Amino acid sequence: MDRMEQILKSISSFLWGAPVLILLAAVGLLFGCKTKFFQFRKFGYILKNTAGEMFKKGGGAKGKEGTLTPLQAVSSALAGCVGTANIAGVATAMVVGGPGAVFWMWVVALLGMLTKCVEVTLGQYYRVKGEDGVYYGGPMYYIERGMGRKWKPLAVIFSVTIILGGLGTAAFAQPYTMSTAVQNSLGIPAWITTVAAAVICGVVLLGGVKSIGGFCEKLTPAMCLIYVVGVLGVIIINLEHVPAAFAAIFRYAFAPMPAVGGLAGSTVALALRQGAARGTFSNEAGCGSSPITHATAITDHPFKEGMYGCFEVFVDTLVVCTMTALGILCAGPEIWQSGLEAEALTMAAFSTAYGSTVGKLLVTIPLALFAFSTMVGWEINYESAFFYLFPKGKQSKVFKYAIRILWLVPGFLALGKTPQVIWTIVDIVSGFWCIPNAIALLALSGVFMRIYRDYESKYISKTKPVSQPLEYVGKD
Template sequence: MITFTKWVESISNFIWGLPIITLLIGGGIFLTIRLGFFQFRYMPHIIRQTFGKILSKGSGDGTLTPFQATTSALASTMGAANIVGVPVAIALGGPGAIFWMWLVALVGIGTKYSEVVLGIKYREKNKAGDYVGGPMYYIKKGLGWKKVAYVFAFALMIEIIASTMVQSNSIATTIESSFGWSPLITGLVIAVLVALVSFGGIKAIGRVTERLIPSMVVIYIVTALIIIGFHATEIPAAFGLIFTYAFQPISAAGGFAGAGVAAAIRWGLARGLYSNEAGMGTAPIAHSAAVNNHPAKQGFWGVFEVIVDTLIVCTMTALVILTTGVWEAIDADQASTMVTEAYSTVFGATLSGIIISLILFLFVITTIVVIVYYGEKQAEFLFGLGFSKVMRAVYIVAIVIGALGGLQFVWQFLDLLLAIVVIPNIIAVLFLSGKVREITDDYFTNLYPTERKK
């Protein structure tokens, strides 16, 4: 078993190294060019259509408001990675990693927009009367690759089992160390909360995420700004570190071991890619339920997602780490504690631990709720609406098992299964990029002149 586990791990590490990074970044660059650099040319319009219309119910067909669909998608990307992943990137790649994180996020906007547009274009209404869509639908209907669509759906359906276990275990471990709660209690609480929301369907998920996600983001940003404000004199130096060491090596200092330019690029690209899940194929599953009268308009909410997740929240985390100096004081193997340590410089150890634990707990709850929905939609696509309820029960049981640290050998397959999900999705998006360009041109030719005046 040990030999088999190492074999799986080595394959996963290889695939998630240069091959996946090249595919995602190369795909993002290709889509950005093919779409005429729209995210740069029309960014003010995109911001007005999203940030400026958060309370809009939208017009057209759909199950959720555009904002509800977006917060549902954000729920699966906003999580521990935004608070823990960024410090790890800085610890291993230096402050310059943040510059490359920003760069890949701007490129990833093209990918996220394309996925969401295709999700709306090829969605359909299920037997319950809800709109459903995602990569499995645009792979099957847009390209006619039925077998590939089934492989994608099956891999994601199984991957969600491992993913719920990992998410549940991460928060159970955090709460046990902070408050002494038994992992079993934490697992049961999470399972009950997830079940209560999940049994309400996508409408209940939309209502919950619409309230929780903005609240959590605001709480995190406000508390982060307080920390940064207390160290305001260090802000220019923090940006100086980011831009300087994006292009030159940085020496070791304190607990920081030093990093070359290659490490900055590698960790910055990885954090930028994984934080907003552009190209992963999950976001269009949520966005496909949105009320909308043109696919491009919902695509703009995909852009909103990247801006909030990576360019705002991850940047807040980076500035908290850099302005307080904890990145130099704490060793890389303890990087996950950096944000809590940074908060403790203002709020004290006890209160900072409570704040970060609470934020992480809510992030994990919403993440699990949404990925369970993603898994259900794969089961529905493969075997029908009835079987999706069976998988819902499987996922809820997996939450408790994961909290206890059980079946860890299943976790080893998470990255491998995710690769089976990502690769066909990004290839399909590239093959359908002509359709995305056609839809985008239609919007900016026919609707843009009117919409810009509203």
């Protein structure tokens, strides 16, 4: 391990030790207590008003203000968070932190469902309509408009970390994992896949936010379904290993795992850190990225869009990530203890059910789609952060094309790097952008609760007329 890799690991260990974990847990627990854990009490209601509404014409929204339909917004946000972390990232977490990392991934997701609901709600509430007709929102807007102009430096810091984080995660890590998987599975050189992805992504980005939303609306549901069906086959064929898989998850969540097979062993702290970091990177709850995309959505109440945040975390982590983990563990100890890492471990698990050739394809194709969709969907966040820092850029075609071209560059820089280094970099940048967003969520907890109570009285308890407008409590 060279000096730079050691430094990166030290930074990652510090960030995903006490600082970020305590902060995100505090946010999740605070809003859980304030809403009496709405995500658990009203889980059926959430599904009914998200999954049950978004495929209807207009997404079930009565309001006319917004840029993307709810389906386009949730598809773009899911495209941004359902990425290679769901396949390669989960495998890496289990290699480094052991099966117990999956348990802590679940804990982060259960708390994160409401955290994401809060940030999406605030993103909708404080959004603004740009001169180009597109709606913009997210932490940089609710920091400045909700907390006051004196907090603008924090909004600027967040915007800078989103730009750097987007370039490091979606534009750097995703193309790397995609091109490496295609090379290992199909023998196509990594640089060819990277070039092809950059060209196709560039074409989609030319049309702006609406083009991205339309593209993700078609791709995201299909790619999730393909992968879930594929991994279900692995679990069903290895059904006898399911009890042992769950036993390993719960056992090593609270006890150190000894060195076995090709694994070096792990501590409880390492399992917790790996599960929390990988889960947070995957579902992005508390990171402040999804509110930027959801701020563009057409809806008639901020909290209604906020519930899509709960739905996203559920799909991303509690469904897709869990399926990956169970698929790997159900393949047997000879697979998950083999020492393989990233997508190679997932491919080995699929091969036990479908054979080597088909198994590799059933991982490579969804992996490539997940990675590509993240490249496309996450660009909305990156571009919005640029426009917050440089408002006049919205009116400049040259500026727009320049930042979109810049988005395509990091994929080429990732060629030749090792998986551990890639995911360590991802942990660092995602840790940095969580901090200013979490501060804002805590500061604006009172605003969120007023929005939540307004929605509850209009749509759940129905004690207030729906036609009564939501009082604006933001600061100019």
